[in-house]
């Protein structure tokens with residue numbers, strides 16, 4: 001691997017001092033790429049044929065690349081620069097998809113740096129902050145967003161309970177809380193109040209709905225128990 | 230005089246939000262979520278310095294980048310930039326990534342100027358920032374009153390600058406179709422924003438749509454610079470533009486609650502009544518706005534003097550934030566009250582001390598009830614002790630209380646109600662829902678008046694195309710909107726009765742609408758189902774309009790009082806404060822929707838917890854740059870920090886509807902501060918009550 005390929009692409013122009021901005025994306029990209037090459041020598045991050053040529057460089061981008069994302073059980077093709085986060089791919093790019101454009105904006109961008117939980121999605125069974133994962137890393141993984149929590153047209157018990165208990169106000173944090181709560185109930189159908197608080201500690205709500213969110217999770221858990229969960 | 234029905238089926242019950250399922254499923258489209266064909270993404274270049282001047286600026290390199298569709302200059306060479314985050318220029322590009330690159334490509338030369346980044350610096354003589362003073366003096370000579378006093382206390386108290394942290398940031402999506410502008414804005418005022426955009430672009434009308442919005446708390450009343458810029462870029466590019474601020478911009482440039490500091494001397498007579506109050510106060514509201522707050526607060530004092538100074542510093546300007554000024558006034562005043570009570574008689578119960586000092590207004594009764602009710606709910610009798618918990622071990626427990634007041638009253642609102650021949654009911658009002666539940670208030674009130682169920686009503690709000698309503702601020706929406714909707718529905722119903730009466734061979738005034746029927750009062754059988762009744766309209770629907778002015782007297786009111794109690798434990802080894810329980814007694818007149826009303830109180834209390842324990846906007850003194858414009862170093866309570874919160878709604882239906890958005894956030898921080906003082910025996914004078922400040926107070930350094 002050449003020196004060149006290890007370096008994150010240089011910002012196109014002005015220095016951070018001149019513009020006063022520092023982009024986390026460049027940092028993320030550098031980290032993700034080096035981590036990727038360490039794990040998968042010679043294979044690259046993208047399993048796709050275009051990138052699987054002999055001596056395929058581990059370096060991808062900076063130009064947009066075609067990737068496949070499996071979201072809520074459906075496969076989508078999107079073309080994104082490697083620096084695009086999963087969150088931004090969902091919100092800004094899926095609606096531009098060539099096969100079946102879809103408008104998945106339920107996942108919210110709030111802090112954009114892994115500290116509020118509004119962008120929470122389930123990636124291969126685990127909750128992640130989608131603002132802190134690159135889209136290119138998510139190929140071949142199962143992504144569940146808030147739009148995929150309902151079972152068909154039937155709201156998930158957690159969604160029903162949030163509405164009944166008023167576990168939401170403005171609702172901007174709500175998708176994150178719904179996804180985190182669902183992930184909790186998936187792995188622990190009958191959590192204690194302490195376990196509920198711990199599981200939701202990575203989600204911030206500015207309107208102050210916490211107490212009713214806790215109630216909602218408890219209610220959903222009880223209902224699932226009654227139904228034989 | 231119009232009034233609410235004396236028997237109510239829906240008002241005052243717990244009704245889940247009608248838009249709840251959209252919000253829990255990701256189906257709710259906020260302005261941030263509007264994706265239009267050909268949408269461009271815009272970003273703003275901002276000052277990297279706390280104070281500087283633009284020497285030169287070259288947009289060329291950005292303009293010529295592939296994917297960049299428009300650039301826009303906000304400031305020009307020679308212009309001064311007043312804080313880190315002040316707007317300079319903006320770009321619109323095909324993707325956010327390109328827009329970000331384009332900002333970096335803009336070449337700006339700055340001349341750095343001296344800055345001021347704290348109240349202390351601003352107060353120093355010769356500081357480069359201006360300051361203003363105001364003075365207020367009433368009653369007799371304070372000095373004389375103090376001489377006669379049974380006890381005098383002197384203390385300094387303070388609150389730091391905090392920011393709104395709306396989870397959905399400020400901004401909008403702008404689309405031009407010829408000369409017509411549509412904006413999907415995250416705003417508390419669809420009409421205000423539409424009008425401001427139309428004025429700026431000198432066009433007859435701009436439509437503002439806000440179907441869902443992710444919090445405003447007082448900071449979102451117009452298009453702001455970023456909204457105007459988005460529309461300018463959309464015009465230049467000939468394509469729709471989305472411009473919503475990022476998190477750092479939101480902290481730095483989208484408003485804050487000013488700081489408030491007070492050096493107060495106050496005295497009581499031998500009955501424990503306040504007789505003198507002398508305060509010097511100061512605070513910062515940014516580079517051009519003041520930092521006023523009410524003081525004395527809640528408790529009246531005849532002899533008083535106050536001198537206030539606004540400190541201008543190189544930081545973003547303040548904006549109204551949930552009960553502007555009141556949480557500050559409450560923190561200062563109620564801290565002082567407790568300290569004074571302790572000085573007067575360390576064994577005197579602070580609840581009793583407050584009862585002796587209540588105002589002789591309509592609020593006297595309300596506060597008395599609230600204090601007694603709240604004291605019972607927090608276990609005051611059993612657990613209150615004079616200042617300083619003597620229990621062994623590092624954890625000390627204490628109780629505290631504080632009061633708040635707010636004006637409110639019914640805000641401007643008009644509504645229309647349309648009854649269709651097939652029984653459909655449409656109600657429209659150009660108000661908006663900030664998360665408060667207004668979307669549900671509209672059909673709830675309509676259904677109450679028409680004797681229907683909520684699901685029978687198609688309520689529409691969130692567009693400036695609907696009848697005008699004021700911005701949602703000052704806790705005025707619920708009152709204004711519910712009265713306007715009720716009046717419009719009452720008028721429409723009267724017209725329907727006039728058409729139905731002949732068929733039932735009765736007079737219109739003999740008719741009544743309830744249980745989904747229209748019938749002769751006293752005889753449910755002698756009537757029609759709602760649908761049958763509406764069928765008389767055929768193809769001619771009825772539309773009635775009303776203004777809240779037609780019914781506000783008697784149906785809504787203003788001036789509320791609230792009391793809150795806190796039960797805390799403090800670790801005197803680490804300085805950590807743990808909340809055990811909060812009791813919030815809220816004065817809420819006629820409750821419209823008990824479920825969302827309680828949520829508002831819970832939310833207000835949690836915002837007060839954040840204010841009291843965690844939040845502080847920090848600027849780095851040497852550079853004046855913001856240190857925590859984010860959500861990891863700018864602290865907000867998470868799930869693990871939230872105690873049991875007992876909400877008690879003090880129903881007063883005869884007072885009419887009262888907005889509840891602001892009052893419940895006022896006294897929380899003061900109640901917590903008093904509980905901490907009660908636990909550890911000393912006052913921690915400035916909030917947030919961080920572990921460091923608690924330890925400093927314990928060491929006598931505060």
Ligand code: FES
Pocket residue numbers: 108109110111112113114115116117118119120129130131132
């Ligand atoms: S937006 Fe991802 S954690 Fe806040």
Ligand code: FES
Pocket residue numbers: 168169170171172173174204205206207208209396443444664
């Ligand atoms: S409901 Fe508004 S931030 Fe949680």
